[in-house]
Each structure stands twice: as C-alpha cells, then as structure tokens.
Amino acid sequence: MPDLGKYADTVLSAYAASLLLLALLLVVTLWRGAWVRSELKSVEKRIRGNG
Amino acid sequence: MSIWEYANPKKFLHTSERVLPSLWVVSAVLILGGLIWGFFFTPDDYRQGSTVKIIYLHVPAALMAINAWFMMLLASLIWVIRRHHVSALAAKAAAPVGIIMTLIALITGAIWGQPMWGTWWAWDPRLTSFLVLFLFYLGYIALWEAIDNPDTAADLTSILCLVGSVFAVLSRYAVNFWNQGLHQGASLSLDKEENVADVFAFPLYTCMAGFILFFIALVLYRTGTEIRARRMKALIARERMSDA
Amino acid sequence: MSALLLRDLRLAFRAGGGFGLGLAFFLIVTVMVPFSVGPNSATLAVIAPGVLWLGALLACLLSLDRLLALDWEDGSLDLLATAPLPLEAVLSVKSLAHWLTTGLPLVLAAPVLGVLLNLPAGGYLWITLSLLIGTPALSVIGTFGAALTVGLKRGGLLLSLLVMPLYVPTLIFGAEAARRGAAGMAVETPLLMLGGITLGAIALLPFASAAVLRVNLR
Numbered sequence: 153m154p155d156l157g158k159y160a161d162t163v164l165s166a167y168a169a170s171l172l173l174l175a176l177l178l179v180v181t182l183w184r185g186a187w188v189r190s191e192l193k194s195v196e197k198r199i200r201g202n203g
Numbered sequence: 204m205s206i207w208e209y210a211n212p213k214k215f216l217h218t219s220e221r222v223l224p225s226l227w228v229v230s231a232v233l234i235l236g237g238l239i240w241g242f243f244f245t246p247d248d249y250r251q252g253s254t255v256k257i258i259y260l261h262v263p264a265a266l267m268a269i270n271a272w273f274m275m276l277l278a279s280l281i282w283v284i285r286r287h288h289v290s291a292l293a294a295k296a297a298a299p300v301g302i303i304m305t306l307i308a309l310i311t312g313a314i315w316g317q318p319m320w321g322t323w324w325a326w327d328p329r330l331t332s333f334l335v336l337f338l339f340y341l342g343y344i345a346l347w348e349a350i351d352n353p354d355t356a357a358d359l360t361s362i363l364c365l366v367g368s369v370f371a372v373l374s375r376y377a378v379n380f381w382n383q384g385l386h387q388g389a390s391l392s393l394d395k396e397e398n399v400a401d402v403f404a405f406p407l408y409t410c411m412a413g414f415i416l417f418f419i420a421l422v423l424y425r426t427g428t429e430i431r432a433r434r435m436k437a438l439i440a441r442e443r444m445s446d447a
Numbered sequence: 448m449s450a451l452l453l454r455d456l457r458l459a460f461r462a463g464g465g466f467g468l469g470l471a472f473f474l475i476v477t478v479m480v481p482f483s484v485g486p487n488s489a490t491l492a493v494i495a496p497g498v499l500w501l502g503a504l505l506a507c508l509l510s511l512d513r514l515l516a517l518d519w520e521d522g523s524l525d526l527l528a529t530a531p532l533p534l535e536a537v538l539s540v541k542s543l544a545h546w547l548t549t550g551l552p553l554v555l556a557a558p559v560l561g562v563l564l565n566l567p568a569g570g571y572l573w574i575t576l577s578l579l580i581g582t583p584a585l586s587v588i589g590t591f592g593a594a595l596t597v598g599l600k601r602g603g604l605l606l607s608l609l610v611m612p613l614y615v616p617t618l619i620f621g622a623e624a625a626r627r628g629a630a631g632m633a634v635e636t637p638l639l640m641l642g643g644i645t646l647g648a649i650a651l652l653p654f655a656s657a658a659v660l661r662v663n664l665r
Contacts, residue, residue, distance in 0.1 A: 155274060156225075156253040156256075157247065157306070158252070158254050158311055159252050159253045159254045160253070162254050162314055162317065162318050163253050163254060163256050163257060163316065164259060164313045165300050165314055166261075166310070166314040166315060166343055167238075167242070167260065168257075169307070169310050169311070170260040170264065170307045172223070173260070173303055173306060173307050173310075174307070174417075175419070176303075176304070177299070177300065177303045178421070181421055181424060181425055182424075185424055185427065185428040186233045186423070188428050188431045188432045188435065189428075189431060191435060192221070192431045192434060192435045192438075193431075195399075195435050195438050195442075196438065198442075199441075199442060200439060203296055229527060260477055265494075285647070335612060335615055338608075338611065338612040339612050341608060342608045342609040342611075345605055345608055345609070346595065346605065348598075349599055349601075349602075350598075350599070352600045355598075355662055355663070355665075358662040359579055359595055359659055359660070359662055360664070362595075362655055362658055362662075363595060363609065363659075363661050365655070366652070366655050367612070367613070369610065370613045370615070370616060371612075372613045373616040373644065374612075374619075376618040377616040377640070378615075378619065379613065380619070380620075380623070380636075380637070380640070381620075381623055398599065404618075429564050430642050
C-alpha cells in the first residue's frame, strides 16, 4: 500500500465509487444478458414443441 | 467483406460471441494493470499529492462519456439512413454505459475537486457541460423506456439523439460563454493535459485503452442481449397470434 | 395556413382552451420567489432577470403538452397530416400559435412582474427584448418535444425531461442578456447568440418535429 498522505480518504473513495459503479454496470449487464438468453431458449423450445 | 455484413443479427451475434471473451480479458487486464500501475507505482504530484491518482479513473471515464454519445449518434445516423436494426439496438445498448461513465467522471471530479479547489462542485464550464450531458442521457434512456413499439422507439430516439447532439454542442459553447460572464477566467480548471508528466501518462494511456475496450465489450454484449430480447418479443407475439 | 392559425388561436381563446393559464402560472411562480428567498430587495434585484426567465420557461414548458395532444385525441392531427399542406408547415403554424398565445403574453407580463422583484430600472428593456427574441425558440423546441411524446399516455413528465436539456442554450443566453442589461453591461453578444439560436431553431427544427410526428402517426 503506497503512502497516500493526507489525501488517503479522497483517493480511496474515488476509487471505491468508480469501481463500484463499473462493477454494478458489469453485473447488471451480464445478469440481464444471461436472463434474456435462458428465457429466449425456453420460448424457442416451447414453440418448437408446439409446432 | 464489408462492415454491413454485421447488420445481419445472426452474423453479428456469431462474430461478437467469438470476439467477446478475449475482449473482456484484454480490457480487464488493461484496466486493472493501468490502475495498479498508477496506484502503486507512480509518485505523488508535487502540488496535488496523492490525489493525482484519481486521474486514472477520471480521464478515461470522461473520454468514454463523450465518445459513447458520439457512438450513439453514429449508430442513430446509420439506423435513420440504412435502417439496420442492429445499429438502433447498439445505440440503445450504449446509452446506460455512457450515463455510468458520465456519472463516474462527475463523482471522481467532485471528490477530486474537494481538496484541490476547496469545493465539491463549481459551475465551471467543463463540469456544467458534463452535467448537461448527463441530462441528455437521462432523457434519451427515458424515451427508449417509454415507447412499446421497438421501431417507433428506435426512430424517435435516433432523431432525439441527432437533435440532442446539436443542442449539446450549443450548450457547450453557451456554458463557456456564460461562465466567463460570471467569473473572470476559469481559475479553477487545471489544464489537465499540460501538466501530465510521462510517469503519469503511461498508466493513464493504459487505462484509457482499457476503458475503450471495456466499453466496446459492454456494448457488443448488451447489443446481443437486445437482439435476443427483440427476437423473444417477436416469438411471443407470433405465438399469441397463432393461438388467437 | 392562416385558416389553421386562426383555428388554433380561436381554440386557445375559447373557454377551457387554456389561454391565460401559462400567464397565471408565471405570475404565481414570480410571487412565490420572495417567499422562498426572503424579501430582501437587494437580493431580489440580483436574481430578478434569472427568475423571470426561468418562470417564463416553466410556463412555456407546462403549456406544451396541450400543443398537439388535443388534436391527437380528436383525430384532427391525422387529417392535417394527409392535408396538402406539408406537415413541417403545419407544425410551424402550431408553434406560432403557441407563441402568440403563451410566449407573447409572457413577454408582455415580464416587465410588470419585474416590479415585484425589484428589477433595476435599466433591466426592463432588456428582459422584455431578450424574452421577445428567446421565447419563439422555446415554442419551436417545445413543439419538437410535444411531437416526440404525443402518442404516450403519461407523456407530460417525460416531455419536461426531454425538452429541458434542449432549453439550456436558450436559457443561458437569454438570462445572460437580461442579467447583463440589468447590471448595465453590454448585451450585444448574448442577444445576437440568442437570436441565432431562435432563427436556427425556427428554420431547422420543424423538419425534425415533422419527422417524429410522422413516425408517431404511422
């Protein structure tokens, strides 16, 4: 850990906030992607089953 | 081989799926590498102390905040002119990424501004135009959410994006003018590019490259999601039609 | 075209047409300002130009959802779209009618309300002039917003969210001109910029408005 001096709070909170937002964006993106993918698969299966 | 081949959703999905894994890995390595390099292995600035480390997040986020809008503008133009659905969906997919980037730029800027300028927020032209950009993103996303018919939504949002771009540029100039009218010169704004020494520049470039690739990966992935969601909607609608 | 203009004006003036509501809103906002910032006349004099501009802008904004919604509901918008008159012209006329019934009264009321806010004596001319130049842009930009949201059920809030960012340059230059005028400084630059925005908006935006309205009508 480098010595951040008197600005430790500033630097760390900026990093924390940014990484949190980036992680949130990534998680939401992947989660919705996976959900849509599985949902589409089940819909396709159902239609093929009916047709 | 032309770029328009990727207007075919199947082809787009196929190719983006092949490219995406390596894109995720490379962007993660670049961002993490750049941040670790910048955080642990660069000296403090003699004036700004350790706060200079915020630059590795602030500048790449700001870069992508603007370029995401620019990419949406291009995608909207392609939709309006050539009517490729993938293009409209890519614009839709990019907007939330852009707004998060804008938010990161604003938040890191505020946190950085606190010790350096003695205030979280100043109505400096740069800050103000980013806030206005944030509002434009909000309106754009809200319009996508509000309209059910996907083609209508694509048409309306792309025209909003075109008109909004013109007004965003106008706002940029208006804000520049307005602030000089209030304060004498922008004494708060540090000219960032000028005093960045090489020690800081190389990790910064690494982070910027990482953010660009991360943005591309996110947009490709999200566009794929949108394509599948659209297909699902169409399938369900067709099913209802045949049932009725 | 003039028949359309007369029709819109007549509808606005008729009872329930909403004429005067914008004006009343402008009055009430201006009256509320001293309650919120305190009665100190020096403070009021400083913020008066900005408050008047903001009040006029909000009054304009709130009257926008009526601009096309009534014609949308009773189907006359479909008729107008199939009429020989190009849709761009129809929407320009509608903007003009909106300005005549909302913008112009606001311009005329602003100096009167300036008295309430202790506007400096030099400011009256400039607040009126800047509003006179700027409000047509507000109407034309607002028409674009109204055309975007006309088919939506809960379009009102969304309309504000979409139109407000587009109002930023107009507001900045307009309020800046009024503020500089009130402080006795040179006003040419912001006034010219404001005029440029208005003329540009009048010339170009009807095409965008007509394009989105066609999308909404199909």
